[in-house]
Every structure is written in structure tokens, then in C-alpha cells.
Amino acid sequence: MPPTALADRQHAEAHEPVVYTDSKLIYFSSISEYTRRFVEKLQMDSARIPLYGYEPKLITTAPYVLLIPTYGGDGGKRSILPQIMKFLGYEENRKNLRGVIGAGNTNFGEYYCIAAKRIAAKCDVPVLYTFELMGTQEDVLKVKEGLETFWKPASQKQQER
Numbered sequence: 001m002p003p004t005a006l007a008d009r010q011h012a013e014a015h016e017p018v019v020y021t022d023s024k025l026i027y028f029s030s031i032s033e034y035t036r037r038f039v040e041k042l043q044m045d046s047a048r049i050p051l052y053g054y055e056p057k058l059i060t061t062a063p064y065v066l067l068i069p070t071y072g073g074d075g076g077k078r079s080i081l082p083q084i085m086k087f088l089g090y091e092e093n094r095k096n097l098r099g100v101i102g103a104g105n106t107n108f109g110e111y112y113c114i115a116a117k118r119i120a121a122k123c124d125v126p127v128l129y130t131f132e133l134m135g136t137q138e139d140v141l142k143v144k145e146g147l148e149t150f151w152k153p154a155s156q157k158q159q160e161r
């Protein structure tokens with residue numbers, strides 16, 4: 001990119017509207033909104049990664065778990081959507097990431113939830129759970145309880161053993 005174009009882009013990015021969030025659950029959902037429907041059933045505070053470029057960028061101010069679907073290309077290529085790449089492009093968002101939950105479809109075989117698995121490996125955090133489409137009632141319960149345990153202070157977890 002020529003230096004002037006780069007400077008223009010940096011200027012535009014610096015002046016982009018921002019939404020800050022301290023939600024412990026950040027998710028992406030495309031227009032089919034399966035993931036959004038799953039997240040609604042959790043009845044937990046959450047924030048959605050912007051779907052459209054004109055929406056303000058989302059910056060996290062506290063540790064969070066990322067819940068995302070996979071949209072795989074040819075042989076698992078480009079399986080992480082650009083909106084999710086953009087979100088993780090912000091240093092604060094990478095720094096605050098603690099774990100990943102994947103939504104997907106087992107019909108995709110070895111590429112099932114591959115986006116979540118790749119992000120977890122790259123950012124050195126665990127894959128906490130994977131589920132299909134909008135999830136079952138069991139998935140909802142497991143994720144809800146799993147996240148509650150995940151965020152409990154270590155001292156409290158020890159006392160409960």
C-alpha cells in the first residue's frame with residue numbers, strides 16, 4: 001500500500017466510532033443468526049461483534065470468552081470471517097481473550113468448528129465447548145454452567161472440591 005493510502009487508512013481507523021464492552025461473552029452471528037439465538041437462550045450479558053462495516057468497532061475492556069461460528073471455504077480456507085479477524089486485529093481484544101466456544105455443523109467433517117479451533121491455537125487459549133447450529137437445550141445448560149465455573153475465582157473453585 002502506498003504511504004499516503006496507509007496514512008489515510010490509519011487516520012480513518014483512529015477516528016472510527018468505538019463501543020467499549022466489559023461483557024464476559026463476545027459473539028459473532030451472521031444474518032442466519034443461529035448463534036445469536038443460542039446466546040439469547042443463555043440469558044447472560046453479552047456483546048455482538050459488528051456484522052457491517054458501518055457499525056462502530058467493538059473493543060473489550062475486560063477478559064472474555066469468544067463464541068463464533070465457522071464459515072469454511074475450500075478445504076477449510078478462509079474459515080474465520082473478516083468481521084472476526086478485524087475484531088481480533090485490535091490488540092486489546094487479543095489480550096483479553098481467555099477461551100473460545102465454537103458453533104458449527106458436523107456435516108463439515110474435519111472442518112467442524114475449525115475457526116474456533118484455529119483462533120484458540122493461535123491465541124494460546126482453550127476451546128471450551130463446541131455445538132451445532134443453534135444448540136440443544138443440553139448445550140445451553142452446559143455452556144451456561146461451564147461459563148459460570150470458568151469465571152469463578154480459583155480460590156472458590158478449590159473450596160468447592
Ligand SMILES: Cc1cc2nc3c(=O)[nH]c(=O)nc-3n(C[C@H](O)[C@H](O)[C@H](O)COP(=O)(O)O)c2cc1C
Pocket residue numbers: 028029030031032033034035036069070071072073076079103104105106108111112113114132133134
Ligand atoms: C457457507 C457455509 C459454510 C460453512 N462452513 C462450515 C465449516 O467449515 N465448519 C463448520 O463447522 N460449520 C460450517 N458452517 C455452519 C455454520 O457454522 C453454522 O450454520 C452456524 O450455526 C452459523 O451461525 P450463524 O447463523 O450465527 O452465522 C457453514 C455454513 C455455511 C452457510
